[in-house]
Amino acid sequence: MSSWRRYAPSVELDVRHLRVLCAIADNGSMRKAALQLGMTQPSLTTQLHRIERSIGGELFTRERTGSRPTALGHSVLSRARPIITEMAALVTAARHEAGGAEKRRLRIGSVGSRAVAAWLRRVHERLPDTDTTIHIDISANALLRMVAANQLDIAFVHESEGFPLRVPADAEHRVLLAREPQFVALSVGHPAAALSVVRLADLADDTWMVDPTADHEYAAMRRVFTEAGLNPRVVQVRDNATAAELVASGEAVRPCQPTSVAAAGTVVRPVHGDPLAVRLLLAWRPRALSAAALDALYTDLRSAYLDLARVNPTYLAWLLRNNRTLHHLLGPLRR
CATH class of the missing domain: 1.10.10.10 (Winged helix-like DNA-binding domain superfamily/Winged helix DNA-binding domain)
Structure with a gap:
């Protein structure tokens, strides 16, 4: 020494x-x-x-x-x-006791999703006297660490296929959707934009974009390309506005959530075979939420998510084709 x-x-x-x-x-x-x-x-x-x-x-x-x-x-x-976990719990309990009649707090975390705003609206309507906060992070693992450290009560995260998340030992999780396909955004002038469903081979000569701060997104994409025998160029772009402009100009394509709304000058298309997919999860610490509170939050999120699907004909068709259990939840198709 x-x-x-x-x-x-x-x-x-x-x-x-x-x-x-x-x-x-x-x-x-x-x-x-x-x-x-x-x-x-x-x-x-x-x-x-x-x-x-x-x-x-x-x-x-x-x-x-x-x-x-x-x-x-x-x-x-x-x-x-x-x-660390016990100290965080001690501080939270002490603050709650010291606050007396103060509002109950609910700390929600989420990856970026169009369902978040509607989810929060439902929570606010159901719990008007609760001080509800939202923390958005592109890293699912970062959100899970915050759940474990008692900095969040519950988190909505996604998990790339083949790359399991590190769910903390003292946290539990529930699956919202076992397999959500990732669609692709491309310029309206792209030859594949005329197709209702594109194949990876149709985009083999394109530059693909990923966000380097997203857990395993780059690795998952590379795995899919390797399995398909393709080797397109992949660049890492952090800024969403810049990424959208690059897609619209035809400089690149990028994967996107199936609930995404096409930006100006772009279209969103499903990918044949759904090679790019994620699993949607809710994770929480058992001591942070009661079973009834968890069920209500899960139902709020599921309803918000399915409402997005109802107004997206392409994704709605995919859901009904691949998830038969959703038929009774989605109800009659809206025209």
Whole structure:
């Protein structure tokens, strides 16, 4: 052991230090953990060194691909996570008790979806005296971590096929839709725009776009292309407005939710065989919601989602063709 580790003064660990360790483990990267914690990377590195000196051993190995817990790190993390969860629960309970007659709070998280606004409207109408907040994040895993840390009560997330989400051990989940196809947005001037259903091969020479902050979207797309024997160019674009303009100009195509409304100069088409698909889930901590409250939130979201399907003939036809259990929920088709 080097002298700086043997003789450097230790620090007294507290919950903040444990959150640092969990952030590094969850993100697998010092840079991403620093962004999550609102710190600079050098400051986070210094903090980690102090924690390791206090404990007396390395907690993470630094590799080119990221930071990974050592055996000691895994041991510390297994004890740190329950402490963080219980501390968050303690603070929440204490605030609720101190607030007395204050409004009940409901903290909802969601990935981007057109169903969110209608979901919230239903929740507000049903719970007018509840202080309901919404947190939107493109990363489903980030939302699940917030559920585990008691920063959210419930989260609506999606999971790319072949890339399971890391659902926290102390969280539960319910499937809203086992398989939601991803359609594709392309320019109205694209040759495939005249088709009612496009094939991947029709877009093999196009540039595809993905959002690099979306969990596994790039990897899932690459897997689908490889299985189809294709190798189109894929670029990563974070800004939705820029992405929409690139599609409209014919510079690129991109996957989109089947409930999406085509932007100006674009069309939205299903993809033959539905190779790009996700699973829609609700995740929550059992202690955060009663069974009755959960059932009501699930019903609100399902109703909001199905209302979008009713006014989208292409997606409605897909749902009725592939999900027979939805027939009694959707009712007669509206003309």
